[in-house]
Amino acid sequence: MRSPLLSVTLSLILVCLIGWLLVVGRSLILPFVIALIVWYMINALAHAIRAIPIGHWHLPGFISLTLALLVIFVAATMVLDIVTVNLTQLAQDAPTYQRRLEELFDQVSSHLDLNDPIELKDLLPDSVVPRMVTAGASLVTTLAGSASLVFIYILFLVLEQSTFDRKFERLFATPERAEAAFAMRAEINRSIMHYFSIKTAVSVATGALTSLVLIAIGLPYAALFGFIAFLLNYIPTIGSLIGVIFPSLLAIVYYDSLAPFIAIATGLGLIQFAIGNLIEPRLMGSNLNLSGLVIMLSLAFWGAIWGVVGMVLCVPLTVMIVIVCARFDGARPIAVLLSQTGEIAPRPEDRPDT
Numbered sequence: 001m002r003s004p005l006l007s008v009t010l011s012l013i014l015v016c017l018i019g020w021l022l023v024v025g026r027s028l029i030l031p032f033v034i035a036l037i038v039w040y041m042i043n044a045l046a047h048a049i050r051a052i053p054i055g056h057w058h059l060p061g062f063i064s065l066t067l068a069l070l071v072i073f074v075a076a077t078m079v080l081d082i083v084t085v086n087l088t089q090l091a092q093d094a095p096t097y098q099r100r101l102e103e104l105f106d107q108v109s110s111h112l113d114l115n116d117p118i119e120l121k122d123l124l125p126d127s128v129v130p131r132m133v134t135a136g137a138s139l140v141t142t143l144a145g146s147a148s149l150v151f152i153y154i155l156f157l158v159l160e161q162s163t164f165d166r167k168f169e170r171l172f173a174t175p176e177r178a179e180a181a182f183a184m185r186a187e188i189n190r191s192i193m194h195y196f197s198i199k200t201a202v203s204v205a206t207g208a209l210t211s212l213v214l215i216a217i218g219l220p221y222a223a224l225f226g227f228i229a230f231l232l233n234y235i236p237t238i239g240s241l242i243g244v245i246f247p248s249l250l251a252i253v254y255y256d257s258l259a260p261f262i263a264i265a266t267g268l269g270l271i272q273f274a275i276g277n278l279i280e281p282r283l284m285g286s287n288l289n290l291s292g293l294v295i296m297l298s299l300a301f302w303g304a305i306w307g308v309v310g311m312v313l314c315v316p317l318t319v320m321i322v323i324v325c326a327r328f329d330g331a332r333p334i335a336v337l338l339s340q341t342g343e344i345a346p347r348p349e350d351r352p353d354t
Contacts, residue, residue: 007330022305030309031146035153037313042068042158044193065158073151079227080147086224093220100253180327188323192316198283202275203233209275210243213267217260219251229268233276234312236295240272290318294338 022029046068050058059067168185172178207230214222225247232239244265251261298318302310322338325331336342 039157097253244268
């Protein structure tokens with residue numbers, strides 16, 4: 001009989017090996033993961049389009065799938081073009097903003113009568129602002145360059161998805177095991193669909209409201225900051241804070257007074273607070289059942305492995321781990337520790353017949 005210590009040791013070795021593979025194979029795995037996310041969104045949108053009644057009938061599956069593919073492709077192309085144009089312009093204007101920031105440090109030092117004036121290079125390396133903007137522009141360029149590979153993955157996933165259920169069923173020796181696996185997959189799909197549908201809706205609202213506030217005040221690059229707010233809203237806790245900091249810092253160096261900075265920081269802060277603490281929790285409910293500490297640890301772990309993409313995916317990945325662990329007796333303690341209340345749903349075979 002295998003000892004508990006040996007089982008724990010083997011489990012730790014397996015976790016370390018998987019983590020190492022995720023880091024080493026990042027350049028190969030990430031495009032496929034992004035393709036899976038987009039493919040999942042395409043199917044969800046196609047399902048929503050097909051559910052729209054047209055008289056007494058609905059659109060066929062292949063037409064709704066084609067429309068969903070076109071909608072997401074056109075939307076992604078438009079957003080990428082807008083972000084690229086804004087980042088290019090920001091990269092050109094970055095030296096001006098850096099000089100303005102240095103002037104502000106000089107003014108603060110003179111008002112405080114400091115013997116050793118505060119300089120930008122004391123806080124940040126030389127030319128850090130242009131380099132940060134250039135890095136952002138190169139990131140968008142890299143994403144655009146890998147978009148063709150992602151698109152090929154998506155195309156093959158769409159073409160072969162009709163065979164997935166049949167292949168999945170034949171992985172198991174008995175119909176009972178196949179049924180249990182399909183039930184677990186359905187539960188994972190429900191949880192992830194619930195999370196992404198609500199998160200996407202509130203992220204779109206956050207990005208749109210952020211752009212409107214910045215346009216009303218007159219800050220440039222409103223579309224870029226709206227997209228950043230949309231993307232960062234997927235990152236738990238710290239994403240909303242960063243979404244407020246970026247445009248607020250630009251307002252300091254763009255305007256000659258602090259009134260626009262205060263207005264932008266207050267307006268964006270109220271938007272993030274209202275959506276993140278009032279609206280989203282009511283819509284999300286307790287469906288995810290994840291501990292706040294676990295979410296932060298997951299954010300740090302997946303962020304260290306896959307960067308921003310890992311931060312965006314940390315919650316759904318952790319939800320998948322909880323659901324899978326809850327299905328096996330040996331791994332149920334892990335699901336209990338990761339959950340918010342310690343209460344996890346019983347396995348279908350353990351539920352009493354009704």
